[in-house]
Amino acid sequence: MTSPRNRESLSRRRFLSAAGMAGAGLAASAAGARAEAPDPLITEVQDWSRYLGEGVDKRPYGTPSRHEKHVIRRDVSWLTASPESSVNFTPLHELDGIITPSGLCFERHHGGIADIEPAQHRLMIHGLVDKPLVFTMEDIRRMPRQNRVYFLECAANSGMEWRGAQLNGCQFTHGMVHNVMYTGVPLKALLEEAGLKPNAKWLMLEGADSSGMNRSLPLEKALGDVLIAFAMNGEALRPEQGYPLRAVIPGWEGNLWVKWLRRIEVGDQPWMAREETSKYTDLLADGRSRRFTFIMDAKSVVTNPSPQAPLKHKGRNVLSGLAWSGRGTIRRVDVTLDGGRNWQSARIDGPVLDKSLTRFYVDFDWDGQELLIQSRAMDSTGYVQPTKGELRKVRGVNSIYHNNGIQTWHVRANGETENVEIG
Ligand code: MTE
Numbered sequence: 001m002t003s004p005r006n007r008e009s010l011s012r013r014r015f016l017s018a019a020g021m022a023g024a025g026l027a028a029s030a031a032g033a034r035a036e037a038p039d040p041l042i043t044e045v046q047d048w049s050r051y052l053g054e055g056v057d058k059r060p061y062g063t064p065s066r067h068e069k070h071v072i073r074r075d076v077s078w079l080t081a082s083p084e085s086s087v088n089f090t091p092l093h094e095l096d097g098i099i100t101p102s103g104l105c106f107e108r109h110h111g112g113i114a115d116i117e118p119a120q121h122r123l124m125i126h127g128l129v130d131k132p133l134v135f136t137m138e139d140i141r142r143m144p145r146q147n148r149v150y151f152l153e154c155a156a157n158s159g160m161e162w163r164g165a166q167l168n169g170c171q172f173t174h175g176m177v178h179n180v181m182y183t184g185v186p187l188k189a190l191l192e193e194a195g196l197k198p199n200a201k202w203l204m205l206e207g208a209d210s211s212g213m214n215r216s217l218p219l220e221k222a223l224g225d226v227l228i229a230f231a232m233n234g235e236a237l238r239p240e241q242g243y244p245l246r247a248v249i250p251g252w253e254g255n256l257w258v259k260w261l262r263r264i265e266v267g268d269q270p271w272m273a274r275e276e277t278s279k280y281t282d283l284l285a286d287g288r289s290r291r292f293t294f295i296m297d298a299k300s301v302v303t304n305p306s307p308q309a310p311l312k313h314k315g316r317n318v319l320s321g322l323a324w325s326g327r328g329t330i331r332r333v334d335v336t337l338d339g340g341r342n343w344q345s346a347r348i349d350g351p352v353l354d355k356s357l358t359r360f361y362v363d364f365d366w367d368g369q370e371l372l373i374q375s376r377a378m379d380s381t382g383y384v385q386p387t388k389g390e391l392r393k394v395r396g397v398n399s400i401y402h403n404n405g406i407q408t409w410h411v412r413a414n415g416e417t418e419n420v421e422i423g
C-alpha cells in the first residue's frame with residue numbers, strides 16, 4: 001500500500017536518480033526507505049536473528065557497538081611536539097544530548113596521564129590557614145557531596161581559528177570542550193575545615209602529574225561553586241580526567257581545573273605561575289596583555305552538518321548544535337542558513353543548566369542549495385556571541401585564547417561542508 005505522499009516522493013526519487021543525483025550520494029525521500037523491489041533486509045532472516053548473541057559474561061565493562069569504531073577522540077599530529085604534552089578533541093559531530101560520554105572527553109595534558117594509586121593519594125591544604133590539613137580519598141568521601149553538570153572548555157579551544165578558517169571539522173575547531181556530571185565536595189567545606197586567615201585572598205592549586213601544573217585561583221571563586229570532584233558521569237574519574245581527584249571550576253577556563261589535585265596553598269596574592277603569565281594571557285594588538293581572563297564567554301557551534309558530517313539527504317534534515325556560557329544559562333540560540341541574511345530561533349531541547357552545554361536543533365528542508373550556516377548564542381546575562389570580526393577588532397590576532405566568535409560552515413550543492421569565514 002502506497003500512500004499518496006509516498007507515491008509523490010517515489011516519483012521524485014525516480015526523477016532525481018534520472019538526473020544523476022543518486023550518484024552524488026543524495027537520497028530524495030523525506031523519511032524511511034521506499035523499496036520498489038523486495039528488500040532482503042525485510043524478507044530474509046538475518047544472522048543476528050538466526051543465532052544466539054553473546055552472553056552476559058562477555059562484557060563485564062561495556063563498550064560501544066563495534067559499528068561505532070569511528071567515534072573516537074582525535075588529535076592533530078602537527079599541533080604539538082609530543083603526545084604527552086598535547087591535546088585530543090571530543091567528536092562533537094557524533095554526539096547528541098548534552099552529556100559527553102566519559103571515554104570521549106577531550107584530553108589536555110602537560111606531562112602525560114598520572115597513574116595514581118588512590119590509597120596513596122593525598123590532598124594537602126596549607127599556607128594562610130589556621131590548621132594545615134592532609135586529606136586522604138577516604139576523608140573526602142566522608143564529606144557532604146554534590147552532583148553538578150558543567151562544561152569544561154580549554155581557553156585554547158578554537159585558538160587555531162584566530163587568523164582565519166583553518167581546521168576542517170567541529171571536532172578540531174570546537175572539540176576542546178566536554179560536559180559531564182561531577183560528584184564532589186565543595187572546596188568551601190575543605191577550606192572551612194582548615195580555617196582561613198583574615199589576609200587569605202588567593203589559592204594555588206597544584207597537580208600530582210609530572211608537569212606539576214599549577215594555577216592561582218581567587219578566594220571568592222573558591223568559596224563559590226568550585227567542587228573537588230572524584231566522580232564523573234556516576235563513576236570514578238577517568239585517569240585522563242584526573243583520577244582520583246580534580247578541581248571543577250565552573251564556567252572558567254579549563255586550565256584552572258587542576259587534575260590529579262594534590263596541593264592547595266592559601267596566599268594573599270596570585271603566584272604568577274607559568275600558566276597564567278607566559279600562557280593563558282592574551283596579548284593585544286597594542287602590546288598590552290589581558291591577564292586572569294578566567295570566564296569562558298557564551299559560544300555555540302553547529303555540530304551537524306559540519307565538515308565531518310556533511311549533508312547526505314535531500315528533503316527533511318536535522319541541524320543540531322551546542323551552546324554554552326561561563327556566565328550562566330543559555331537563553332536563546334539563533335541560526336542562519338544563508339550567511340546572516342535571515343535568522344531563526346533554534347529549538348532548545350533537553351536540560352538548560354547553569355554553565356553547561358545546551359543542545360539546540362533546527363528542523364529544515366534542504367533542496368540542494370548552497371548554505372552558509374552560523375549559530376549565535378545569547379546567555380542569561382543578555383550577552384550575545386560576537387562575530388570573529390567583532391572579536392578581532394577588540395582583541396587583535398596575537399592571542400590563541402578565548403576565541404568565542406561565530407563559526408561558519410559552507411554546505412556545497414553536493415552536501416560537502418567546509419570551514420569558511422564570511423564578512
Ligand atoms: N591539570 C594538570 N595537573 N595537568 C594538566 O596538564 N591541563 C589543564 C587542566 N588541568 C592539566 C590540568 C588544561 S590546559 C585543561 S584544558 C584541562 O585540564 C583539560 O581537562 P581534560 O583533560 O579533562 O579535558
Ligand code: CO
Binds near residue numbers: 254
Ligand atoms: Co587547556
